Amino acid sequence: MIRTRFAPSPSGYLHLGHAESAAQAFGFARENQGECLLRIEDIDTTRCKPEFETAIYENLQWLGFHWPTPVRRQSDHFADYISVLTRLRDMGLVYRCFKTRKEILEDIARAPHNHDNIYMGPKHILSAKQEGTLLASNQPYAWRLSLQACRSFLGERYQTLSFMNNGETIKANPDTLGDVILARKDVGTSYHLACTHDDALQNITHIIRGVDLLGSTHIHRLLQEIMGWPVPEYHHHPLLTDENGKRYAKRDKALTLKTLRAQGVSPGNVLAHKINWKKHES
Ligand code: GLU
Numbered sequence: 001m002i003r004t005r006f007a008p009s010p011s012g013y014l015h016l017g018h019a020e021s022a023a024q025a026f027g028f029a030r031e032n033q034g035e036c037l038l039r040i041e042d043i044d045t046t047r048c049k050p051e052f053e054t055a056i057y058e059n060l061q062w063l064g065f066h067w068p069t070p071v072r073r074q075s076d077h078f079a080d081y082i083s084v085l086t087r088l089r090d091m092g093l094v095y096r097c098f099k100t101r102k103e104i105l106e107d108i109a110r111a112p113h114n115h116d117n118i119y120m121g122p123k124h125i126l127s128a129k130q131e132g133t134l135l136a137s138n139q140p141y142a143w144r145l146s147l148q149a150c151r152s153f154l155g156e157r158y159q160t161l162s163f164m165n166n167g168e169t170i171k172a173n174p175d176t177l178g179d180v181i182l183a184r185k186d187v188g189t190s191y192h193l194a195c196t197h198d199d200a201l202q203n204i205t206h207i208i209r210g211v212d213l214l215g216s217t218h219i220h221r222l223l224q225e226i227m228g229w230p231v232p233e234y235h236h237h238p239l240l241t242d243e244n245g246k247r248y249a250k251r252d253k254a255l256t257l258k259t260l261r262a263q264g265v266s267p268g269n270v271l272a273h274k275i276n277w278k279k280h281e282s
Pocket of ligand 1: 007041208
């Protein structure tokens with residue numbers, strides 16, 4: 001059976017762009033006699049708030065969407081993500097990175113032929129002694145995925161990774177993201193790790209989301225290969241823009257579903273994008 005999901009983060013109120021993504025995911029499931037799950041991606045416990053989560057349920061119900069319960073809330077499952085990280089550690093595919101943001105940017109600037117602001121990993125791996133000293137002094141760190149280690153681990157398979165996007169086969173190129181952070185010392189996971197794990201756990205067959213996440217899919221595909229997880233089909237839809245082609249973001253407060261609803265806009269008009277942009281612009 002076809003199974004999609006809509007996976008918002010309760011770090012703000014849903015806006016028009018979310019309504020579009022939800023409509024695409026729930027619509028795809030409905031057209032294919034499948035189901036669409038709702039997943040709450042709230043690993044960032046400082047930015048995510050219960051009132052935003054409550055508003056997600058209310059807004060989506062108002063738009064007429066239904067989903068199976070119970071809903072998976074990622075903050076209830078940190079232990080699952082830590083066990084994935086432990087497996088990656090055991091395979092030698094992640095390393096502790098103690099560098100500050102500033103130091104990472106300096107490393108990027110120093111690297112030759114690197115025009116894309118990508119961190120390709122340290123020049124020298126920290127010795128056990130250096131790492132021990134940093135840990136003993138309680139330095140914060142992040143766990144980064146080592147692309148070099150992944151390349152040796154997968155051998156030729158690294159070069160031939162691909163995924164289906166909007167009906168076409170795309171070559172996955174994790175190098176375009178570099179050594180991404182898979183967990184922070186304090187949080188224990190990241191979007192990449194939690195999302196890819198949950199898509200596998202929840203048997204998601206089709207992932208429908210905005211094109212802003214297409215870049216991340218290259219890393220997700222790599223994680224799937226390493227962990228032996230199934231590979232869903234992807235559909236990345238264009239982001240909604242206003243009459244001037246400007247993209248919506250959470251900062252456009254007036255275009256939250258909560259506000260539009262309070263102003264009397266109907267769910268049908270929201271889904272059909274029949275909004276008077278000028279009137280609702282902040
Ligand atoms: N939680 C992510 C977001 O709100 C979306 C995750 C996904 O669809 O993969 O941007």
